[in-house]
Amino acid sequence: MDASQLLNKAEELMSSEHPEEAAAIYADLCAMEHLTDEERANSLFGLGTCEFLAGKASKAAASLQRSWEILYASVGMQHPFTARVMVMLSRALFAMGSMDTGMEVGRSALKTLESLYGKNHDQTATAAFFLAGGAQASERLAESEDLVRQAMDAWTELHGRNSLQVAMCLDALGVLRNLCGEHREGTDFHTDALEIKLELLGERLDTALACGAVGIAETKQENWSVASERLAQALRILEQCGDEARPDRATFLQYMDECRKHLSGGDNNV
Numbered sequence: 001m002d003a004s005q006l007l008n009k010a011e012e013l014m015s016s017e018h019p020e021e022a023a024a025i026y027a028d029l030c031a032m033e034h035l036t037d038e039e040r041a042n043s044l045f046g047l048g049t050c051e052f053l054a055g056k057a058s059k060a061a062a063s064l065q066r067s068w069e070i071l072y073a074s075v076g077m078q079h080p081f082t083a084r085v086m087v088m089l090s091r092a093l094f095a096m097g098s099m100d101t102g103m104e105v106g107r108s109a110l111k112t113l114e115s116l117y118g119k120n121h122d123q124t125a126t127a128a129f130f131l132a133g134g135a136q137a138s139e140r141l142a143e144s145e146d147l148v149r150q151a152m153d154a155w156t157e158l159h160g161r162n163s164l165q166v167a168m169c170l171d172a173l174g175v176l177r178n179l180c181g182e183h184r185e186g187t188d189f190h191t192d193a194l195e196i197k198l199e200l201l202g203e204r205l206d207t208a209l210a211c212g213a214v215g216i217a218e219t220k221q222e223n224w225s226v227a228s229e230r231l232a233q234a235l236r237i238l239e240q241c242g243d244e245a246r247p248d249r250a251t252f253l254q255y256m257d258e259c260r261k262h263l264s265g266g267d268n269n270v
Contacts, residue, residue: 003039010046023050037074041067045085057095064089083112087127099138106131125154141176148172167196187217208237212252219255228259
């Protein structure tokens, strides 16, 4: 197969969630001598993405940096592929702990995508959301919230309020509110996200764990009835899924016992 066919094969493997096999093809492509700039940049981007998914942040950043350098020299900054590589490079830098550089690269990528597509576009919203994660990790909480809200506004426009993208943003806002000590508002955001996930995904392991997390948060705020209902829901779904042996179950039962003690004593703060 020629380079173009190999790239298509690697992309198919990535789409079918076989990144290890794709990485081998991308590595072979990177070792080839006679590639166009686009093919080499694509190969390095694919390899860097696979390395990132495998938890090899330093290797990923090196591959993505080389891809970006080729694109910058050949097509410039104001190109969709350049921006796409920069978004992934920013994520790799965050994973390495290079927060300031990651923020700089991520902001530049977001600015490019906004100029190319506007704010109400999936690629722009995705870039804003990933950049928000880096901002949160580097304790830039106000910037992180602005970016999450930008992504949420775009995804609400594109996919509707009841979408997994919006649920993801609501969870992120919940984390931010909790970091700011505003636990009631944080729990409300997580609850809104949970309701969307239950509607779209149904009762399964991840929604059970989300129910339990909300139940624990409500317990800590002494909302015993609401907490008890959420914890009972989490335990029921775990049983339904056959995941009763999970360590989370013991934690949920512990908080459920606390709720029952307060409710049986008449201390019911709803």
